[in-house]
Structure formats: C-alpha cells, structure tokens
Amino acid sequence: MSELEQFRLETREWLEANCPAAMRVPEAGDDDQYWGGRNPEMSHPDQKVWSDRMGEKGWTTPEWPAEYGGGGLDKDEVKVLRQEMSRIGARTPLHSFGISMLGPALLLYGTEAQKQEHIPKIVRGEIRWCQGYSEPGAGSDLASLQTRAEDQGDHYLVNGSKVWTSYADKADWIFCLTRTDNTGTKHEGISFLLFDMASEGVTTKPILLISGYSPFCETFFDDVKVPKANLMGEEGKGWTIAKYLLTHERAMISGFGHSSGKKTLSQNAVELIGMDAGGKLDDPVLRQNLAQLELDAMVFGHTMSRVTDEAKAGQGLGEAASIFKYYGTELNKRRFELMLSVYGEQGLAWEGDAYDNGKLPRAWLRTKANSIEGGTSEIQLNIIAKRVLGLPS
Amino acid sequence: MALVLNEEQLMLKDAAAGFLQEKASVAALRALRDSRDEAGYSKELWQEMADMGWAGIAIPEAYGGLDYGYIGLGIVLEQMGRNLSVSPLQSSVLVAATAIALGGSEAQKQALLPAIASGETIVTLALQEGPHHAPHKTAATAIADGDGYVISGRKVMVADAHVADKLIVVARTAGEPGDAEGLGLFLVDREATGVSTERVIMVDSRNSGTVTLDSVQVSADQVLGSLDTGSALLQQVLDIANIGLSAELLGLCLESFERTMEYLKDRKQFGAAIGTFQGLQHRAAEMYADLELAKSVVIRSLQAIDAGDDNLSLLASACKAKVSQVAARVSNEAIQMHGGIGMTDEFDIGFFIKRARVAQQTFGDHSYHLDRYATLSAF
Numbered sequence: 001m002s003e004l005e006q007f008r009l010e011t012r013e014w015l016e017a018n019c020p021a022a023m024r025v026p027e028a029g030d031d032d033q034y035w036g037g038r039n040p041e042m043s044h045p046d047q048k049v050w051s052d053r054m055g056e057k058g059w060t061t062p063e064w065p066a067e068y069g070g071g072g073l074d075k076d077e078v079k080v081l082r083q084e085m086s087r088i089g090a091r092t093p094l095h096s097f098g099i100s101m102l103g104p105a106l107l108l109y110g111t112e113a114q115k116q117e118h119i120p121k122i123v124r125g126e127i128r129w130c131q132g133y134s135e136p137g138a139g140s141d142l143a144s145l146q147t148r149a150e151d152q153g154d155h156y157l158v159n160g161s162k163v164w165t166s167y168a169d170k171a172d173w174i175f176c177l178t179r180t181d182n183t184g185t186k187h188e189g190i191s192f193l194l195f196d197m198a199s200e201g202v203t204t205k206p207i208l209l210i211s212g213y214s215p216f217c218e219t220f221f222d223d224v225k226v227p228k229a230n231l232m233g234e235e236g237k238g239w240t241i242a243k244y245l246l247t248h249e250r251a252m253i254s255g256f257g258h259s260s261g262k263k264t265l266s267q268n269a270v271e272l273i274g275m276d277a278g279g280k281l282d283d284p285v286l287r288q289n290l291a292q293l294e295l296d297a298m299v300f301g302h303t304m305s306r307v308t309d310e311a312k313a314g315q316g317l318g319e320a321a322s323i324f325k326y327y328g329t330e331l332n333k334r335r336f337e338l339m340l341s342v343y344g345e346q347g348l349a350w351e352g353d354a355y356d357n358g359k360l361p362r363a364w365l366r367t368k369a370n371s372i373e374g375g376t377s378e379i380q381l382n383i384i385a386k387r388v389l390g391l392p393s
Numbered sequence: 394m395a396l397v398l399n400e401e402q403l404m405l406k407d408a409a410a411g412f413l414q415e416k417a418s419v420a421a422l423r424a425l426r427d428s429r430d431e432a433g434y435s436k437e438l439w440q441e442m443a444d445m446g447w448a449g450i451a452i453p454e455a456y457g458g459l460d461y462g463y464i465g466l467g468i469v470l471e472q473m474g475r476n477l478s479v480s481p482l483q484s485s486v487l488v489a490a491t492a493i494a495l496g497g498s499e500a501q502k503q504a505l506l507p508a509i510a511s512g513e514t515i516v517t518l519a520l521q522e523g524p525h526h527a528p529h530k531t532a533a534t535a536i537a538d539g540d541g542y543v544i545s546g547r548k549v550m551v552a553d554a555h556v557a558d559k560l561i562v563v564a565r566t567a568g569e570p571g572d573a574e575g576l577g578l579f580l581v582d583r584e585a586t587g588v589s590t591e592r593v594i595m596v597d598s599r600n601s602g603t604v605t606l607d608s609v610q611v612s613a614d615q616v617l618g619s620l621d622t623g624s625a626l627l628q629q630v631l632d633i634a635n636i637g638l639s640a641e642l643l644g645l646c647l648e649s650f651e652r653t654m655e656y657l658k659d660r661k662q663f664g665a666a667i668g669t670f671q672g673l674q675h676r677a678a679e680m681y682a683d684l685e686l687a688k689s690v691v692i693r694s695l696q697a698i699d700a701g702d703d704n705l706s707l708l709a710s711a712c713k714a715k716v717s718q719v720a721a722r723v724s725n726e727a728i729q730m731h732g733g734i735g736m737t738d739e740f741d742i743g744f745f746i747k748r749a750r751v752a753q754q755t756f757g758d759h760s761y762h763l764d765r766y767a768t769l770s771a772f
C-alpha cells in the first residue's frame with residue numbers, strides 16, 4: 001500500500017473515532033458555524049469538542065507547518081483529508097479570519113516570536129481575529145486610511161476609527177492598518193499592527209444590516225497603547241502585507257459561489273413549479289435563466305481547476321485567478337436572485353417558524369455584500385484591466 | 394485529468410500557430426474571397442496540412458491517422474480559429490471522419506479513413522433541412538427497396554458540398570419529422586445518379602451548399618453502422634463536432650480580443666489612449682473573465698471526448714452554449730471598440746465576426762444548446 005493510502009486509512013479511522021455525530025449534519029445556518037475565541041459561541045456543545053480535537057492535530061490548518069502547530073501535511077495529504085471529511089459529511093471545525101486571512105501573512109511576514117505567539121492559538125481556535133482595514137473615508141481607496149499610530153518609544157499610540165469591521169464585538173484581537181507617516185505617497189507610511197481588542201481605549205458599536213443581522217461594527221481607538229513588538233513587517237511597509245492578505249481574503253470570498261445543497265436549484269424548481277406538457281419546467285424564462293446559471297457555475301468550477309492545474313504544471317502566470325473574486329461573487333448573487341424566483345413570494349417571508357424565520361431572504365440580502373467586501377466588483381475589474389490586460393491609466 | 398496541455402501538445406500548438414500564421418492567415422482568406430476561388434479553399438495548402446498529419450490527427454494509427462486524439466484536433470482547430478484559416482478540416486475530419494470512425498463497419502473504415510487522413514478524399518455531413526439546426530425535424534426519407542434504399546430529400550447548409558467526394562446523408566427510415574428516433578446515416582457519392590449540389594457562399598466566405606437527392610439508390614453496405622443506432626450515432630457525432638467548433642471559436646475570440654486590446658492601447662482620443670477610459674476597461678475585463686471560462690470548458694470537453702466520458706452530451710452543450718455566447722459578445726465588442734475603422738472591409742477585424750456567427754449557428758447556437766442542457770439536466 002502506498003504511503004498516501006496508508007494515510008487515508010488512518011485518517012478515516014481517526015475521523016470515525018473523533019468526529020461527533022452532531023458534527024456530521026450540515027450547518028443549518030450561520031449560527032451553526034463555530035468561530036472559537038476566548039468566549040466561543042455555540043449552538044451545540046460538540047462544536048468545541050470537534051474544533052479542539054482537530055486543532056490538537058493541527059488539522060484545522062492542515063497545510064501549515066507543524067512547528068507552529070499546523071498539520072504539516074503536503075498537498076496530496078490535504079486533499080485526502082478533505083475527501084475523507086466530506087465522505088462523512090464532517091463540518092468545517094473552525095471558521096476563522098486567523099486561518100483564512102491573517103495566518104498566511106503571518107507565516108510570510110511575521111517575526112519568529114510573532115509566529116510562535118499567534119499561529120498555535122489560531123490553529124486551536126483560542127483567539128478570534130478581526131480585520132481593521134476599512135475606514136469611513138477609506139473604502140475602495142483603502143490606502144487613504146487615516147487611523148494614526150504615533151511612535152512613543154516602546155509603543156505606538158493608536159487613534160482613529162474603523163468601519164465594517166466584521167465581528168469586531170466578538171473578536172479577541174485585531175490586525176489593523178494604521179498610518180505611521182504622512183509625508184510620502186498614500187501607499188507609504190502604512191503600518192500593520194496586531195493588538196488585543198481588550199486593550200484600553202478600544203470600543204465597538206454594532207451596525208444593523210439590511211439582513212437584520214449585525215455581523216459588523218464601527219470600531220473606535222482612543223489612545224490605544226500597542227507595544228512595538230506587535231508591528232508586523234517593517235514600519236511604513238504595511239501596504240505590501242495588506243495586499244498579500246487581500247489575495248487570501250478574495251480567494252475565500254470567491255468560494256462563496258459554490259452551491260452546497262444536495263439538490264440543484266433546478267431540481268427544486270421542478271418540485272415547486274412542475275413541468276409543462278412537453279416535459280420542460282413550466283416557466284420557460286426561469287428555465288432559461290436557471291440553465292445559464294448552472295452551466296456557468298459548472299464552467300466556473302472547471303476554471304478554478306484549470307488555473308490550479310496550470311499553476312502545478314508551471315504554466316501561465318496565474319493571472320486568471322484575478323477573475324475568481326469578481327466572477328464567483330457575481331455568480332452567487334445571481335444564484336440567490338434565482339432562488340427567490342424559484343421559491344416565489346412565500347420565499348420572502350421574514351418571520352415565523354413555518355418560514356425558517358426568513359432564512360432565505362436574509363441569506364439573499366447577505367449575498368449583496370459579496371461584491372462589496374474584500375474589494376468591490378468594480379475594483380476587481382479595474383485590477384484585471386490594468387494588471388492583467390495592461391490597459392493604460 | 395489535469396486541465397493543461399502536455400509537452401507534446403504544447404509543441405503541436407506552437408507548430409500549428411507558426412504554420413497557419415505564415416500560410417493560412419486572414420490575408421489568405423481575403424485572397425480566396427477576392428479571387429472568387431472555384432474550390433473555396435486552397436488545395437495545395439490542404440495537401441500540405443494533410444502531409445503534416447492534420448487530416449488524420451484524431452484518426453487511429455490503424456487507419457492511417459496520427460492518433461493524437463480530439464485534444465490534438467482541438468489544438469489545430471483553435472489555431473485555425475485564430476487565423477481564420479480555410480480548409481475542409483471541419484467538414485471532412487472533425488465531422489465526417491468522426492462519424493465513420495464511431496459508426497462505420499470495418500470495411501467502411503478501411504475504405505474511407507485512410508483516404509480522408511491523406512487528404513485525398515473529402516467527405517461531408519448532409520443533415521440540415523430548414524433554417525435552423527434541428528436534426529429531429531429531418532424529413533428526407535430512405536425507403537427500403539430490395540437490398541438497399543432509395544433516398545429523397547433536400548439538404549441545406551452542407552459544408553463543402555460542391556467539393557466533397559462523398560456525403561453522409563441523414564435520412565428518415567422510420568417515424569415522422571419531429572421524432573428524435575428513426576434516423577439513418579448513409580454514405581452517398583456526390584456524383585451518384587439523382588444527387589445534385591449547388592454551391593452557396595456564406596457570410597464568412599466559406600463553402601456551403603444545397604444538396605438535392607432525387608430517388609438516389611444506395612446499397613445496404615452504404616448504411617453507416619446500423620439503422621437502429623443511427624440517431625444515437627448522430628448525437629455522438631454532433632457532440633464532438635460542437636466541441637471542435639467551440640475550439641475554433643475560442644481561437645477566433647482570443648485573437649479578436651487581443652487585437653482589440655492592442656487597439657485600446659494605441660488609439661488616442663481626448664488626448665489619451667482610449668484604453669484609459671473605464672467604460673471600456675470594465676467591458677474588456679468582463680470579456681477577459683468570459684474568455685477564461687471559455688478556455689476551461691473547451692479543454693475539459695476535448696479531454697472528455699478522448700477519455701470517453703459518459704456525460705459528454707451535457708458537456709458538449711455547455712461548451713457550445715458558453716462559447717457561442719462569449720463569441721457573440723467578443724466579436725461585437727471588437728467592432729464597437731474599433732469605432733469606424735472596424736466597419737471597413739479593408740480592416741481585418743470584420744472577418745472575425747463573420748466567421749463567428751456561422752460557427753455559432755452550425756449544429757446549434759447558444760439558445761439551442763442552453764435548451765438542450767436544461768433538458769439533459771431533467772428540467
């Protein structure tokens with residue numbers, strides 16, 4: 001038996017023994033996602049059990065180096081692990097901006113001490129992170145940010161405010177873009193700081209969204225003291241790190257376009273709407289839109305695979321990945337619009353147990369953010385036009 | 394299978410690109426058109442292509458081919474799309490040789506495949522009868538008569554009809570027009586008694602034709618495969634043909650897009666390159682995304698033919714639908730973004746939209762295949 005097959009057997013056995021039954025049923029909604037942290041929120045106690053067990057093995061971050069608590073697995077082993085997890089329907093044990101955003105940047109730009117300090121806690125879900133990028137005056141034009149970090153010898157004094165900070169009220173630490181120098185261009189003088197949200201002078205104020213949820217906040221900094229040791233990378237060179245991290249964030253967001261349900265939307269449509277005498281969905285216009293959506297989703301899936309395969313084969317420059325965020329999020333928005341068409345007016349009920357308390361319309365509204373968060377669709381198109389197609393400024 | 398070309402395939406791509414740029418470029422198409430060439434394609438050039446093995450690229454070695462698979466044929470077709478190269482590669486190799494290889498008896502394969510691979514014989518499919526691709530509406534009939542059949546009917550939009558040596562005629566042996574089943578494929582000599590062809594020059598300056606069959610007698614050994622499986626064979630051939638045409642369309646789209654991007658960098662208005670205007674930049678970026686999708690579905694589909702995937706029909710319709718949609722957008726934008734010069738015959742960009750529309754329509758366009766995709770997905 002090959003080593004990989006051996007690994008598969010062991011993994012299967014371990015998962016069988018360690019993945020609680022409750023963690024093998026699909027998440028019913030956002031409440032079923034486990035985010036860890038100092039005060040973890042749970043809809044079921046096994047969420048923590050499952051996350052802790054996986055974290056202990058480093059399998060919440062299977063590809064990260066073992067010396068910092070990661071799984072230390074190679075690409076093929078990671079694939080096997082994912083296959084074995086999906087075989088038993090295991091949930092993602094831990095949702096985390098530490099994993100999807102900060103970690104990769106820390107591994108590349110962090111000091112040894114920072115890696116030792118933060119990576120293991122991310123892997124084990126002990127610390128929940130939030131992202132302090134956007135400001136009231138700095139959205140798409142992120143580099144114009146004004147939150148100041150003044151050099152006070154052994155520490156920085158941080159003043160200013162952030163906005164749209166996802167889960168700031170639940171997070172333990174923040175990775176935050178600050179301005180340490182105002183004299184150069186806007187891309188210079190930005191510094192990447194890590195600090196505890198429990199620090200004196202940090203306050204948060206939740207913002208209610210159109211979906212009725214409040215997943216993000218305004219975040220205020222009033223003379224917050226941040227030790228110099230918490231500067232990641234060089235002072236004034238934070239923009240490079242910020243951009244690197246954004247590529248990981250965008251990769252995560254473009255994955256939202258994958259359909260997860262057991263049935264396709266068109267199958268649901270057949271059940272809800274029925275067929276005409278010719279054996280076609282009894283709404284020709286909807287049928288056409290559904291066909292186009294499902295076809296595009298399939299082709300988009302092939303595109304993600306092709307770009308990965310090309311990277312492995314050392315072909316191309318990986319430029320095509322620039323379309324993922326744009327296309328994946330627009331596709332997801334299209335999918336939810338069509339879901340509304342398929343489920344009809346009843347699908348728009350906002351309250352009541354019979355209507356899942358508005359799960360569908362809330363999720364639909366949430367998708368509108370996909371093409372805003374992490375850089376808007378328009379900004380992605382600017383990037384493709386300039387960086388990939390080389391069109392002049 | 395990884396969605397990339399291997400070393401050998403990359404070399405084929407470079408070789409095809411080099412050869413076609415030199416010998417079968419848009420300028421060659423223009424010359425053929427302007428000289429009102431009798432054959433509608435260059436016989437010498439076709440012989441050169443055949444000598445390089447292209448006419449037998451997907452044909453098994455046992456029948457005189459190169460056995461590079463449909464991925465090999467797709468690579469050549471894509472480069473032909475880029476250069477708008479004219480040849481019987483689509484009619485005789487992509488479509489007819491596929492039908493013979495998939496459906497033919499041993500004797501038919503022995504007789505025809507090596508002759509197609511050498512470039513000596515041209516065979517074409519005579520299928521369409523009305524304005525649209527609609528195989529189930531076939532009304533031409535093949536009526537049993539002694540050991541053989543008598544075929545009557547009228548076929549339109551038959552590629553390379555007037556230069557073909559043989560036709561593969563689709564005719565009804567059972568059922569009524571409108572029935573998907575009951576179709577047979579027959580090998581008919583173009584010069585057989587009762588067959589007449591009339592050349593039709595298309596908007597893309599290529600050969601099409603009308604074929605009239607008036608009580609044409611064929612013997613039983615001219616049936617391609619067996620009559621029971623004719624409709625299924627036809628679908629299989631059309632799936633492959635549509636994937637091949639998509640590869641050609643992809644090449645055509647990439648070339649016209651790249652030419653358009655160059656123009657956006659060169660042309661100045663309001664004191665700046667027009668490529669600085671965001672209204673154009675965003676449309677260009679959206680087309681880029683579309684083209685990346687088109688590339689993926691084409692390579693995936695070509696590989697699926699060679700791997701014998703059992704969901705080929707679904708993939709083929711996805712492929713032709715997507716690529717046709719992208720081709721319409723990209724070829725339209727190519728004209729629009731060139732402004733007035735894009736409308737002139739002297740400038741080459743107009744040739745791309747002309748070929749695009751014909752290849753989109755051949756064997757079903759975006760709407761046809763989107764509908765088929767939904768039907769195959771059971772909704």
Ligand SMILES: Cc1cc2nc3c(=O)[nH]c(=O)nc-3n(C[C@H](O)[C@H](O)[C@H](O)COP(=O)(O)OP(=O)(O)OC[C@H]3O[C@@H](n4cnc5c(N)ncnc54)[C@H](O)[C@@H]3O)c2cc1C
Nearest residue numbers: 131132133134139140164165166369372373374375376378
């Ligand atoms: C659900 C959600 C979660 C988020 N989470 C976080 C988080 O955790 N941390 C964080 O820091 N931020 C977060 N954000 C903020 C997000 O990154 C910003 O909203 C985003 O970058 C856009 O900035 P803005 O909202 O200021 O819009 P603006 O920049 O004001 O944009 C308004 C409109 O103008 C367009 N526009 C702007 N510039 C251009 C241009 N050059 N060309 C063409 N069009 C342009 C935009 O595309 C958009 O349509 C989150 C946002 C959402 C919706």
